[in-house]
Amino acid sequence: MTDGAVSESSTAADRARRFVREMVEPLAEKIDREQHFPGQLVTALGEQGWLGAALPARWGGGGLDPVDFGPVLEEFGWGCASARTLLTVHNMAAQAVLRYGNEEQKRRHLPGLASGRSIIAFALTEPDVGSDANAIGTSAVEDAGGYVLSGEKIWCSFGCIANLFLVFASCNGKPLALILERDSPGLKIERMTDVFGTRGSELARLHLDAVRVPTENRIGAPNAGIRFVANTALDHGRFSVACGTVGIIRACLDTCTAYAARRQQGGVPISQHQLVRRILTDGLVAYTTARALCDRAARLRAAGDPRAAAETALAKYHSAEAAIRVANDAVALLGANGCSSEFPVSRYLRDATVSGIIEGTREIHQISLASYALQKPWTNA
Structure with a gap:
Protein backbone atom coordinates (compact mmCIF):
# COMPACT_ATOMS: atom_id res chain seq x y z
CA MET A 1 0.00 0.00 0.00
CA THR A 2 1.49 3.31 -1.01
CA ASP A 3 0.87 6.85 0.15
CA GLY A 4 3.87 9.00 -0.56
CA ALA A 5 2.49 11.91 1.45
CA VAL A 6 2.32 9.88 4.67
CA SER A 7 5.32 8.64 6.64
CA GLU A 8 6.08 4.94 6.68
CA SER A 9 5.44 4.89 10.44
CA SER A 10 1.78 5.81 9.92
CA THR A 11 -0.66 3.04 10.70
CA ALA A 12 -3.08 1.74 8.10
CA ALA A 13 -5.87 3.47 10.04
CA ASP A 14 -3.99 6.79 9.87
CA ARG A 15 -3.60 6.45 6.13
CA ALA A 16 -7.23 5.43 5.74
CA ARG A 17 -8.39 8.39 7.83
CA ARG A 18 -6.47 10.81 5.66
CA PHE A 19 -7.66 9.21 2.43
CA VAL A 20 -11.29 9.14 3.55
CA ARG A 21 -11.29 12.74 4.75
CA GLU A 22 -9.68 14.00 1.55
CA MET A 23 -11.17 11.73 -1.11
CA VAL A 24 -14.29 10.00 0.17
CA GLU A 25 -16.27 11.96 2.75
CA PRO A 26 -16.52 15.12 0.61
CA LEU A 27 -18.30 13.04 -2.06
CA ALA A 28 -20.58 11.07 0.27
CA GLU A 29 -23.66 13.28 0.00
CA LYS A 30 -23.36 13.48 -3.79
CA ILE A 31 -22.89 9.70 -4.07
CA ASP A 32 -26.05 9.19 -2.02
CA ARG A 33 -28.07 11.79 -3.91
CA GLU A 34 -27.02 10.73 -7.41
CA GLN A 35 -26.99 6.99 -6.60
CA HIS A 36 -23.69 6.63 -8.40
CA PHE A 37 -20.17 5.76 -7.29
CA PRO A 38 -17.66 7.83 -9.27
CA GLY A 39 -15.17 5.97 -11.41
CA GLN A 40 -12.30 8.20 -10.35
CA LEU A 41 -12.86 7.14 -6.75
CA VAL A 42 -12.79 3.46 -7.71
CA THR A 43 -9.48 4.16 -9.46
CA ALA A 44 -8.09 5.98 -6.43
CA LEU A 45 -9.12 3.15 -4.11
CA GLY A 46 -7.21 0.73 -6.30
CA GLU A 47 -4.14 2.92 -6.79
CA GLN A 48 -3.83 3.61 -3.06
CA GLY A 49 -4.09 -0.09 -2.24
CA TRP A 50 -7.36 -0.12 -0.35
CA LEU A 51 -9.10 -2.69 -2.55
CA GLY A 52 -6.34 -5.19 -1.89
CA ALA A 53 -5.47 -4.12 1.63
CA ALA A 54 -6.39 -7.48 3.22
CA LEU A 55 -4.89 -9.68 0.49
CA PRO A 56 -1.40 -11.16 0.95
CA ALA A 57 1.63 -9.28 -0.32
CA ARG A 58 2.44 -12.32 -2.47
CA TRP A 59 -0.47 -11.37 -4.72
CA GLY A 60 0.15 -7.63 -4.61
CA GLY A 61 -2.02 -6.89 -1.59
CA GLY A 62 -1.35 -4.86 1.52
CA GLY A 63 -1.12 -7.89 3.80
CA LEU A 64 -3.23 -6.33 6.57
CA ASP A 65 -4.42 -8.75 9.21
CA PRO A 66 -7.91 -8.32 10.73
CA VAL A 67 -6.59 -6.28 13.66
CA ASP A 68 -5.21 -3.65 11.28
CA PHE A 69 -7.94 -3.95 8.65
CA GLY A 70 -10.81 -3.42 11.10
CA PRO A 71 -9.96 0.24 11.90
CA VAL A 72 -9.52 0.88 8.16
CA LEU A 73 -13.07 -0.31 7.58
CA GLU A 74 -14.27 1.90 10.43
CA GLU A 75 -12.76 4.93 8.71
CA PHE A 76 -14.49 4.12 5.43
CA GLY A 77 -17.75 3.49 7.28
CA TRP A 78 -17.39 6.90 8.92
CA GLY A 79 -16.95 8.61 5.57
CA CYS A 80 -19.31 6.79 3.19
CA ALA A 81 -21.14 3.50 3.62
CA SER A 82 -21.21 2.98 -0.14
CA ALA A 83 -17.40 3.15 -0.27
CA ARG A 84 -17.21 0.70 2.62
CA THR A 85 -19.58 -1.55 0.68
CA LEU A 86 -17.16 -1.67 -2.24
CA LEU A 87 -14.36 -2.74 0.08
CA THR A 88 -16.70 -5.31 1.62
CA VAL A 89 -18.00 -7.09 -1.47
CA HIS A 90 -14.69 -6.92 -3.33
CA ASN A 91 -12.76 -8.33 -0.38
CA MET A 92 -15.26 -11.03 0.57
CA ALA A 93 -15.26 -12.48 -2.95
CA ALA A 94 -11.48 -12.10 -3.26
CA GLN A 95 -10.96 -13.89 0.06
CA ALA A 96 -13.07 -16.80 -1.19
CA VAL A 97 -10.85 -17.05 -4.28
CA LEU A 98 -7.76 -16.85 -2.05
CA ARG A 99 -8.94 -19.68 0.18
CA TYR A 100 -10.60 -22.03 -2.29
CA GLY A 101 -9.11 -21.16 -5.65
CA ASN A 102 -6.35 -23.32 -7.11
CA GLU A 103 -2.93 -21.87 -7.90
CA GLU A 104 -3.81 -21.07 -11.49
CA GLN A 105 -6.99 -19.27 -10.44
CA LYS A 106 -5.07 -17.28 -7.86
CA ARG A 107 -2.40 -16.29 -10.40
CA ARG A 108 -5.06 -15.32 -12.89
CA HIS A 109 -7.28 -13.24 -10.61
CA LEU A 110 -5.68 -12.12 -7.34
CA PRO A 111 -3.10 -9.61 -8.68
CA GLY A 112 -5.82 -7.76 -10.58
CA LEU A 113 -8.14 -7.84 -7.60
CA ALA A 114 -5.40 -6.62 -5.28
CA SER A 115 -4.57 -3.67 -7.53
CA GLY A 116 -8.16 -2.78 -8.31
CA ARG A 117 -7.69 -3.36 -12.03
CA SER A 118 -10.46 -5.92 -11.62
CA ILE A 119 -13.56 -5.52 -9.45
CA ILE A 120 -15.35 -8.65 -8.30
CA ALA A 121 -18.96 -8.76 -7.12
CA PHE A 122 -20.75 -11.35 -4.99
CA ALA A 123 -23.84 -12.87 -6.64
CA LEU A 124 -25.75 -15.11 -4.25
CA THR A 125 -29.19 -13.60 -3.51
CA GLU A 126 -32.10 -14.24 -5.86
CA PRO A 127 -35.58 -12.71 -6.14
CA ASP A 128 -37.09 -15.62 -4.20
CA VAL A 129 -34.02 -16.73 -2.24
CA GLY A 130 -32.42 -14.71 0.54
CA SER A 131 -31.33 -16.05 3.92
CA ASP A 132 -31.87 -19.68 2.91
CA ALA A 133 -29.00 -19.85 0.45
CA ASN A 134 -29.37 -23.62 0.14
CA ALA A 135 -32.66 -23.03 -1.73
CA ILE A 136 -30.76 -21.42 -4.60
CA GLY A 137 -32.68 -21.53 -7.88
CA THR A 138 -30.05 -20.59 -10.45
CA SER A 139 -29.15 -23.76 -12.33
CA ALA A 140 -25.82 -24.93 -13.68
CA VAL A 141 -26.07 -27.70 -16.24
CA GLU A 142 -22.89 -29.58 -17.00
CA ASP A 143 -21.77 -29.27 -20.59
CA ALA A 144 -18.64 -30.31 -22.44
CA GLY A 145 -15.81 -28.57 -20.60
CA GLY A 146 -18.02 -26.40 -18.44
CA TYR A 147 -21.43 -25.35 -17.18
CA VAL A 148 -24.43 -23.52 -18.61
CA LEU A 149 -25.96 -21.05 -16.16
CA SER A 150 -29.59 -19.97 -16.16
CA GLY A 151 -31.36 -17.89 -13.56
CA GLU A 152 -31.42 -14.49 -11.93
CA LYS A 153 -29.44 -12.75 -9.20
CA ILE A 154 -30.47 -9.62 -7.33
CA TRP A 155 -28.99 -7.06 -4.92
CA CYS A 156 -25.54 -7.56 -6.41
CA SER A 157 -23.52 -4.70 -4.91
CA PHE A 158 -21.21 -3.03 -7.43
CA GLY A 159 -22.46 -5.43 -10.06
CA CYS A 160 -22.90 -2.46 -12.41
CA ILE A 161 -19.13 -1.91 -12.56
CA ALA A 162 -17.68 -5.34 -11.77
CA ASN A 163 -15.44 -7.18 -14.21
CA LEU A 164 -16.01 -10.49 -12.44
CA PHE A 165 -18.81 -12.11 -10.47
CA LEU A 166 -18.62 -14.89 -7.91
CA VAL A 167 -21.87 -16.64 -8.82
CA PHE A 168 -23.57 -19.45 -6.94
CA ALA A 169 -25.76 -22.02 -8.66
CA SER A 170 -27.18 -25.51 -8.20
CA CYS A 171 -25.83 -28.37 -10.29
CA ASN A 172 -27.60 -31.71 -9.89
CA GLY A 173 -28.80 -30.56 -6.48
CA LYS A 174 -25.31 -29.56 -5.34
CA PRO A 175 -24.29 -25.92 -4.73
CA LEU A 176 -21.59 -24.63 -7.04
CA ALA A 177 -19.39 -21.50 -7.04
CA LEU A 178 -18.21 -20.09 -10.35
CA ILE A 179 -16.31 -17.02 -11.50
CA LEU A 180 -18.27 -15.34 -14.27
CA GLU A 181 -16.73 -12.74 -16.56
CA ARG A 182 -18.68 -9.62 -17.41
CA ASP A 183 -18.49 -10.04 -21.18
CA SER A 184 -19.92 -13.58 -21.10
CA PRO A 185 -22.62 -14.06 -23.79
CA GLY A 186 -26.05 -14.40 -22.24
CA LEU A 187 -25.30 -12.22 -19.20
CA LYS A 188 -27.48 -9.12 -18.92
CA ILE A 189 -26.80 -6.57 -16.17
CA GLU A 190 -29.68 -4.35 -15.06
CA ARG A 191 -29.11 -1.36 -12.75
CA MET A 192 -31.20 -1.17 -9.57
CA THR A 193 -32.03 2.31 -8.28
CA ASP A 194 -34.06 4.15 -5.64
CA VAL A 195 -33.00 1.88 -2.81
CA PHE A 196 -33.22 2.92 0.86
CA GLY A 197 -29.57 3.06 1.91
CA THR A 198 -26.01 2.68 0.61
CA ARG A 199 -27.45 4.24 -2.52
CA GLY A 200 -24.10 4.52 -4.27
CA SER A 201 -23.36 0.80 -4.19
CA GLU A 202 -24.06 0.30 -7.92
CA LEU A 203 -26.62 -2.44 -7.28
CA ALA A 204 -27.36 -4.79 -10.16
CA ARG A 205 -29.77 -7.50 -11.14
CA LEU A 206 -28.09 -10.24 -13.18
CA HIS A 207 -30.05 -12.09 -15.84
CA LEU A 208 -28.37 -15.37 -16.78
CA ASP A 209 -29.65 -16.77 -20.04
CA ALA A 210 -27.72 -19.96 -20.91
CA VAL A 211 -24.40 -18.40 -19.91
CA ARG A 212 -21.53 -20.77 -20.52
CA VAL A 213 -18.75 -20.91 -17.90
CA PRO A 214 -15.66 -23.11 -18.34
CA THR A 215 -14.86 -25.75 -15.72
CA GLU A 216 -11.61 -23.97 -14.82
CA ASN A 217 -13.73 -21.11 -13.45
CA ARG A 218 -15.22 -23.28 -10.72
CA ILE A 219 -14.04 -22.26 -7.25
CA GLY A 220 -13.74 -25.15 -4.84
CA ALA A 221 -15.20 -28.63 -5.12
CA PRO A 222 -18.54 -29.19 -6.93
CA ASN A 223 -20.44 -29.46 -3.63
CA ALA A 224 -18.60 -26.69 -1.78
CA GLY A 225 -20.47 -23.67 -3.11
Whole structure:
Protein backbone atom coordinates (compact mmCIF):
# COMPACT_ATOMS: atom_id res chain seq x y z
CA MET A 1 0.00 0.00 0.00
CA THR A 2 1.49 3.31 -1.01
CA ASP A 3 0.87 6.85 0.15
CA GLY A 4 3.87 9.00 -0.56
CA ALA A 5 2.49 11.91 1.45
CA VAL A 6 2.32 9.88 4.67
CA SER A 7 5.32 8.64 6.64
CA GLU A 8 6.08 4.94 6.68
CA SER A 9 5.44 4.89 10.44
CA SER A 10 1.78 5.81 9.92
CA THR A 11 -0.66 3.04 10.70
CA ALA A 12 -3.08 1.74 8.10
CA ALA A 13 -5.87 3.47 10.04
CA ASP A 14 -3.99 6.79 9.87
CA ARG A 15 -3.60 6.45 6.13
CA ALA A 16 -7.23 5.43 5.74
CA ARG A 17 -8.39 8.39 7.83
CA ARG A 18 -6.47 10.81 5.66
CA PHE A 19 -7.66 9.21 2.43
CA VAL A 20 -11.29 9.14 3.55
CA ARG A 21 -11.29 12.74 4.75
CA GLU A 22 -9.68 14.00 1.55
CA MET A 23 -11.17 11.73 -1.11
CA VAL A 24 -14.29 10.00 0.17
CA GLU A 25 -16.27 11.96 2.75
CA PRO A 26 -16.52 15.12 0.61
CA LEU A 27 -18.30 13.04 -2.06
CA ALA A 28 -20.58 11.07 0.27
CA GLU A 29 -23.66 13.28 0.00
CA LYS A 30 -23.36 13.48 -3.79
CA ILE A 31 -22.89 9.70 -4.07
CA ASP A 32 -26.05 9.19 -2.02
CA ARG A 33 -28.07 11.79 -3.91
CA GLU A 34 -27.02 10.73 -7.41
CA GLN A 35 -26.99 6.99 -6.60
CA HIS A 36 -23.69 6.63 -8.40
CA PHE A 37 -20.17 5.76 -7.29
CA PRO A 38 -17.66 7.83 -9.27
CA GLY A 39 -15.17 5.97 -11.41
CA GLN A 40 -12.30 8.20 -10.35
CA LEU A 41 -12.86 7.14 -6.75
CA VAL A 42 -12.79 3.46 -7.71
CA THR A 43 -9.48 4.16 -9.46
CA ALA A 44 -8.09 5.98 -6.43
CA LEU A 45 -9.12 3.15 -4.11
CA GLY A 46 -7.21 0.73 -6.30
CA GLU A 47 -4.14 2.92 -6.79
CA GLN A 48 -3.83 3.61 -3.06
CA GLY A 49 -4.09 -0.09 -2.24
CA TRP A 50 -7.36 -0.12 -0.35
CA LEU A 51 -9.10 -2.69 -2.55
CA GLY A 52 -6.34 -5.19 -1.89
CA ALA A 53 -5.47 -4.12 1.63
CA ALA A 54 -6.39 -7.48 3.22
CA LEU A 55 -4.89 -9.68 0.49
CA PRO A 56 -1.40 -11.16 0.95
CA ALA A 57 1.63 -9.28 -0.32
CA ARG A 58 2.44 -12.32 -2.47
CA TRP A 59 -0.47 -11.37 -4.72
CA GLY A 60 0.15 -7.63 -4.61
CA GLY A 61 -2.02 -6.89 -1.59
CA GLY A 62 -1.35 -4.86 1.52
CA GLY A 63 -1.12 -7.89 3.80
CA LEU A 64 -3.23 -6.33 6.57
CA ASP A 65 -4.42 -8.75 9.21
CA PRO A 66 -7.91 -8.32 10.73
CA VAL A 67 -6.59 -6.28 13.66
CA ASP A 68 -5.21 -3.65 11.28
CA PHE A 69 -7.94 -3.95 8.65
CA GLY A 70 -10.81 -3.42 11.10
CA PRO A 71 -9.96 0.24 11.90
CA VAL A 72 -9.52 0.88 8.16
CA LEU A 73 -13.07 -0.31 7.58
CA GLU A 74 -14.27 1.90 10.43
CA GLU A 75 -12.76 4.93 8.71
CA PHE A 76 -14.49 4.12 5.43
CA GLY A 77 -17.75 3.49 7.28
CA TRP A 78 -17.39 6.90 8.92
CA GLY A 79 -16.95 8.61 5.57
CA CYS A 80 -19.31 6.79 3.19
CA ALA A 81 -21.14 3.50 3.62
CA SER A 82 -21.21 2.98 -0.14
CA ALA A 83 -17.40 3.15 -0.27
CA ARG A 84 -17.21 0.70 2.62
CA THR A 85 -19.58 -1.55 0.68
CA LEU A 86 -17.16 -1.67 -2.24
CA LEU A 87 -14.36 -2.74 0.08
CA THR A 88 -16.70 -5.31 1.62
CA VAL A 89 -18.00 -7.09 -1.47
CA HIS A 90 -14.69 -6.92 -3.33
CA ASN A 91 -12.76 -8.33 -0.38
CA MET A 92 -15.26 -11.03 0.57
CA ALA A 93 -15.26 -12.48 -2.95
CA ALA A 94 -11.48 -12.10 -3.26
CA GLN A 95 -10.96 -13.89 0.06
CA ALA A 96 -13.07 -16.80 -1.19
CA VAL A 97 -10.85 -17.05 -4.28
CA LEU A 98 -7.76 -16.85 -2.05
CA ARG A 99 -8.94 -19.68 0.18
CA TYR A 100 -10.60 -22.03 -2.29
CA GLY A 101 -9.11 -21.16 -5.65
CA ASN A 102 -6.35 -23.32 -7.11
CA GLU A 103 -2.93 -21.87 -7.90
CA GLU A 104 -3.81 -21.07 -11.49
CA GLN A 105 -6.99 -19.27 -10.44
CA LYS A 106 -5.07 -17.28 -7.86
CA ARG A 107 -2.40 -16.29 -10.40
CA ARG A 108 -5.06 -15.32 -12.89
CA HIS A 109 -7.28 -13.24 -10.61
CA LEU A 110 -5.68 -12.12 -7.34
CA PRO A 111 -3.10 -9.61 -8.68
CA GLY A 112 -5.82 -7.76 -10.58
CA LEU A 113 -8.14 -7.84 -7.60
CA ALA A 114 -5.40 -6.62 -5.28
CA SER A 115 -4.57 -3.67 -7.53
CA GLY A 116 -8.16 -2.78 -8.31
CA ARG A 117 -7.69 -3.36 -12.03
CA SER A 118 -10.46 -5.92 -11.62
CA ILE A 119 -13.56 -5.52 -9.45
CA ILE A 120 -15.35 -8.65 -8.30
CA ALA A 121 -18.96 -8.76 -7.12
CA PHE A 122 -20.75 -11.35 -4.99
CA ALA A 123 -23.84 -12.87 -6.64
CA LEU A 124 -25.75 -15.11 -4.25
CA THR A 125 -29.19 -13.60 -3.51
CA GLU A 126 -32.10 -14.24 -5.86
CA PRO A 127 -35.58 -12.71 -6.14
CA ASP A 128 -37.09 -15.62 -4.20
CA VAL A 129 -34.02 -16.73 -2.24
CA GLY A 130 -32.42 -14.71 0.54
CA SER A 131 -31.33 -16.05 3.92
CA ASP A 132 -31.87 -19.68 2.91
CA ALA A 133 -29.00 -19.85 0.45
CA ASN A 134 -29.37 -23.62 0.14
CA ALA A 135 -32.66 -23.03 -1.73
CA ILE A 136 -30.76 -21.42 -4.60
CA GLY A 137 -32.68 -21.53 -7.88
CA THR A 138 -30.05 -20.59 -10.45
CA SER A 139 -29.15 -23.76 -12.33
CA ALA A 140 -25.82 -24.93 -13.68
CA VAL A 141 -26.07 -27.70 -16.24
CA GLU A 142 -22.89 -29.58 -17.00
CA ASP A 143 -21.77 -29.27 -20.59
CA ALA A 144 -18.64 -30.31 -22.44
CA GLY A 145 -15.81 -28.57 -20.60
CA GLY A 146 -18.02 -26.40 -18.44
CA TYR A 147 -21.43 -25.35 -17.18
CA VAL A 148 -24.43 -23.52 -18.61
CA LEU A 149 -25.96 -21.05 -16.16
CA SER A 150 -29.59 -19.97 -16.16
CA GLY A 151 -31.36 -17.89 -13.56
CA GLU A 152 -31.42 -14.49 -11.93
CA LYS A 153 -29.44 -12.75 -9.20
CA ILE A 154 -30.47 -9.62 -7.33
CA TRP A 155 -28.99 -7.06 -4.92
CA CYS A 156 -25.54 -7.56 -6.41
CA SER A 157 -23.52 -4.70 -4.91
CA PHE A 158 -21.21 -3.03 -7.43
CA GLY A 159 -22.46 -5.43 -10.06
CA CYS A 160 -22.90 -2.46 -12.41
CA ILE A 161 -19.13 -1.91 -12.56
CA ALA A 162 -17.68 -5.34 -11.77
CA ASN A 163 -15.44 -7.18 -14.21
CA LEU A 164 -16.01 -10.49 -12.44
CA PHE A 165 -18.81 -12.11 -10.47
CA LEU A 166 -18.62 -14.89 -7.91
CA VAL A 167 -21.87 -16.64 -8.82
CA PHE A 168 -23.57 -19.45 -6.94
CA ALA A 169 -25.76 -22.02 -8.66
CA SER A 170 -27.18 -25.51 -8.20
CA CYS A 171 -25.83 -28.37 -10.29
CA ASN A 172 -27.60 -31.71 -9.89
CA GLY A 173 -28.80 -30.56 -6.48
CA LYS A 174 -25.31 -29.56 -5.34
CA PRO A 175 -24.29 -25.92 -4.73
CA LEU A 176 -21.59 -24.63 -7.04
CA ALA A 177 -19.39 -21.50 -7.04
CA LEU A 178 -18.21 -20.09 -10.35
CA ILE A 179 -16.31 -17.02 -11.50
CA LEU A 180 -18.27 -15.34 -14.27
CA GLU A 181 -16.73 -12.74 -16.56
CA ARG A 182 -18.68 -9.62 -17.41
CA ASP A 183 -18.49 -10.04 -21.18
CA SER A 184 -19.92 -13.58 -21.10
CA PRO A 185 -22.62 -14.06 -23.79
CA GLY A 186 -26.05 -14.40 -22.24
CA LEU A 187 -25.30 -12.22 -19.20
CA LYS A 188 -27.48 -9.12 -18.92
CA ILE A 189 -26.80 -6.57 -16.17
CA GLU A 190 -29.68 -4.35 -15.06
CA ARG A 191 -29.11 -1.36 -12.75
CA MET A 192 -31.20 -1.17 -9.57
CA THR A 193 -32.03 2.31 -8.28
CA ASP A 194 -34.06 4.15 -5.64
CA VAL A 195 -33.00 1.88 -2.81
CA PHE A 196 -33.22 2.92 0.86
CA GLY A 197 -29.57 3.06 1.91
CA THR A 198 -26.01 2.68 0.61
CA ARG A 199 -27.45 4.24 -2.52
CA GLY A 200 -24.10 4.52 -4.27
CA SER A 201 -23.36 0.80 -4.19
CA GLU A 202 -24.06 0.30 -7.92
CA LEU A 203 -26.62 -2.44 -7.28
CA ALA A 204 -27.36 -4.79 -10.16
CA ARG A 205 -29.77 -7.50 -11.14
CA LEU A 206 -28.09 -10.24 -13.18
CA HIS A 207 -30.05 -12.09 -15.84
CA LEU A 208 -28.37 -15.37 -16.78
CA ASP A 209 -29.65 -16.77 -20.04
CA ALA A 210 -27.72 -19.96 -20.91
CA VAL A 211 -24.40 -18.40 -19.91
CA ARG A 212 -21.53 -20.77 -20.52
CA VAL A 213 -18.75 -20.91 -17.90
CA PRO A 214 -15.66 -23.11 -18.34
CA THR A 215 -14.86 -25.75 -15.72
CA GLU A 216 -11.61 -23.97 -14.82
CA ASN A 217 -13.73 -21.11 -13.45
CA ARG A 218 -15.22 -23.28 -10.72
CA ILE A 219 -14.04 -22.26 -7.25
CA GLY A 220 -13.74 -25.15 -4.84
CA ALA A 221 -15.20 -28.63 -5.12
CA PRO A 222 -18.54 -29.19 -6.93
CA ASN A 223 -20.44 -29.46 -3.63
CA ALA A 224 -18.60 -26.69 -1.78
CA GLY A 225 -20.47 -23.67 -3.11
CA ILE A 226 -22.48 -22.68 -0.03
CA ARG A 227 -21.01 -24.46 2.98
CA PHE A 228 -17.45 -23.42 2.21
CA VAL A 229 -17.07 -20.77 -0.50
CA ALA A 230 -20.14 -18.64 0.24
CA ASN A 231 -19.86 -18.97 4.00
CA THR A 232 -16.21 -17.94 3.92
CA ALA A 233 -17.10 -14.88 1.88
CA LEU A 234 -20.04 -14.00 4.14
CA ASP A 235 -17.88 -14.35 7.24
CA HIS A 236 -15.46 -11.77 5.82
CA GLY A 237 -18.43 -9.64 4.83
CA ARG A 238 -19.84 -9.67 8.36
CA PHE A 239 -16.54 -8.53 9.79
CA SER A 240 -16.37 -5.71 7.26
CA VAL A 241 -19.95 -4.57 7.91
CA ALA A 242 -19.44 -4.72 11.68
CA CYS A 243 -16.36 -2.52 11.58
CA GLY A 244 -17.82 -0.16 9.00
CA THR A 245 -20.98 0.24 11.06
CA VAL A 246 -18.85 1.30 14.03
CA GLY A 247 -17.77 4.14 11.75
CA ILE A 248 -21.43 5.15 11.25
CA ILE A 249 -21.88 5.33 15.03
CA ARG A 250 -18.81 7.55 15.31
CA ALA A 251 -20.05 9.77 12.50
CA CYS A 252 -23.36 10.20 14.33
CA LEU A 253 -21.49 11.14 17.50
CA ASP A 254 -19.37 13.67 15.62
CA THR A 255 -22.46 15.33 14.20
CA CYS A 256 -24.47 15.22 17.43
CA THR A 257 -21.76 16.59 19.72
CA ALA A 258 -20.97 19.45 17.34
CA TYR A 259 -24.66 20.28 16.87
CA ALA A 260 -25.49 20.04 20.59
CA ALA A 261 -22.64 22.39 21.47
CA ARG A 262 -23.76 25.18 19.14
CA ARG A 263 -27.55 24.81 19.01
CA GLN A 264 -29.30 26.81 21.73
CA GLN A 265 -32.70 26.37 23.34
CA GLY A 266 -33.83 28.19 26.47
CA GLY A 267 -30.76 30.37 26.41
CA VAL A 268 -28.25 27.52 26.74
CA PRO A 269 -26.67 25.01 24.36
CA ILE A 270 -28.87 21.95 24.06
CA SER A 271 -25.88 19.91 25.26
CA GLN A 272 -26.89 21.09 28.73
CA HIS A 273 -30.37 19.54 28.50
CA GLN A 274 -30.70 16.22 30.28
CA LEU A 275 -32.40 14.27 27.49
CA VAL A 276 -29.79 15.43 24.98
CA ARG A 277 -27.06 14.34 27.38
CA ARG A 278 -28.74 10.94 27.58
CA ILE A 279 -28.51 10.66 23.77
CA LEU A 280 -24.83 11.57 23.82
CA THR A 281 -24.13 9.10 26.63
CA ASP A 282 -25.96 6.26 24.89
CA GLY A 283 -24.05 7.02 21.69
CA LEU A 284 -20.73 6.94 23.50
CA VAL A 285 -21.57 3.58 25.11
CA ALA A 286 -22.73 2.18 21.77
CA TYR A 287 -19.52 3.22 20.03
CA THR A 288 -17.26 1.94 22.79
CA THR A 289 -18.91 -1.47 23.06
CA ALA A 290 -19.27 -1.97 19.30
CA ARG A 291 -15.63 -1.11 18.73
CA ALA A 292 -14.55 -3.43 21.54
CA LEU A 293 -16.55 -6.33 20.05
CA CYS A 294 -15.03 -5.71 16.61
CA ASP A 295 -11.54 -5.58 18.11
CA ARG A 296 -12.17 -8.86 19.96
CA ALA A 297 -13.43 -10.50 16.78
CA ALA A 298 -10.43 -9.19 14.86
CA ARG A 299 -7.96 -10.64 17.36
CA LEU A 300 -9.67 -14.01 17.36
CA ARG A 301 -9.69 -14.00 13.55
CA ALA A 302 -5.98 -13.13 13.42
CA ALA A 303 -5.23 -15.98 15.85
CA GLY A 304 -7.32 -18.51 13.90
CA ASP A 305 -9.46 -19.12 16.98
CA PRO A 306 -12.43 -21.44 16.35
CA ARG A 307 -14.72 -18.90 18.06
CA ALA A 308 -13.87 -16.23 15.49
CA ALA A 309 -16.86 -16.75 13.16
CA ALA A 310 -19.40 -16.64 16.00
CA GLU A 311 -17.72 -13.64 17.60
CA THR A 312 -17.71 -11.89 14.24
CA ALA A 313 -21.45 -12.50 13.92
CA LEU A 314 -21.89 -11.17 17.45
CA ALA A 315 -19.96 -8.01 16.58
CA LYS A 316 -21.94 -7.52 13.39
CA TYR A 317 -25.29 -8.00 15.11
CA HIS A 318 -24.49 -5.65 17.98
CA SER A 319 -22.86 -2.98 15.83
CA ALA A 320 -25.73 -2.85 13.36
CA GLU A 321 -28.40 -2.74 16.07
CA ALA A 322 -26.48 -0.07 17.96
CA ALA A 323 -25.95 2.02 14.83
CA ILE A 324 -29.67 2.00 14.04
CA ARG A 325 -30.48 3.21 17.58
CA VAL A 326 -27.78 5.88 17.58
CA ALA A 327 -28.68 7.16 14.12
CA ASN A 328 -32.35 7.28 15.04
CA ASP A 329 -31.44 9.29 18.14
CA ALA A 330 -29.28 11.56 16.00
CA VAL A 331 -32.21 12.37 13.73
CA ALA A 332 -34.36 13.12 16.77
CA LEU A 333 -31.69 15.32 18.36
CA LEU A 334 -31.44 17.44 15.22
CA GLY A 335 -35.22 17.65 14.91
CA ALA A 336 -36.38 18.99 11.56
CA ASN A 337 -32.74 19.45 10.56
CA GLY A 338 -32.30 15.72 11.03
CA CYS A 339 -34.77 15.16 8.22
CA SER A 340 -32.93 17.51 5.87
CA SER A 341 -30.31 16.53 3.32
CA GLU A 342 -28.27 19.48 4.60
CA PHE A 343 -27.30 17.26 7.54
CA PRO A 344 -25.96 13.71 7.11
CA VAL A 345 -27.82 11.96 9.93
CA SER A 346 -30.76 10.83 7.79
CA ARG A 347 -28.24 9.16 5.47
CA TYR A 348 -26.57 7.56 8.49
CA LEU A 349 -29.93 6.13 9.59
CA ARG A 350 -30.68 4.70 6.16
CA ASP A 351 -27.19 3.22 5.82
CA ALA A 352 -27.29 1.78 9.35
CA THR A 353 -30.65 0.15 8.61
CA VAL A 354 -29.16 -1.58 5.58
CA SER A 355 -26.28 -2.85 7.72
CA GLY A 356 -28.82 -4.73 9.84
CA ILE A 357 -29.99 -6.66 6.78
CA ILE A 358 -26.93 -7.45 4.67
CA GLU A 359 -24.60 -10.38 5.35
CA GLY A 360 -27.23 -11.88 7.67
CA THR A 361 -30.42 -10.27 8.94
CA ARG A 362 -30.95 -9.52 12.61
CA GLU A 363 -33.35 -12.48 12.84
CA ILE A 364 -30.81 -14.91 11.37
CA HIS A 365 -28.20 -13.66 13.83
CA GLN A 366 -30.62 -13.98 16.73
CA ILE A 367 -31.09 -17.64 15.87
CA SER A 368 -27.41 -18.44 15.34
CA LEU A 369 -26.17 -16.43 18.31
CA ALA A 370 -28.67 -18.12 20.63
CA SER A 371 -27.01 -21.41 19.68
CA TYR A 372 -23.66 -19.84 20.48
CA ALA A 373 -24.99 -18.62 23.84
CA LEU A 374 -26.03 -22.17 24.73
CA GLN A 375 -22.34 -23.10 24.42
CA LYS A 376 -21.61 -20.60 27.24
CA PRO A 377 -18.70 -18.93 25.43
CA TRP A 378 -18.15 -16.59 28.37
CA THR A 379 -16.63 -19.50 30.30
CA ASN A 380 -13.70 -19.42 27.83
CA ALA A 381 -13.40 -15.65 27.51
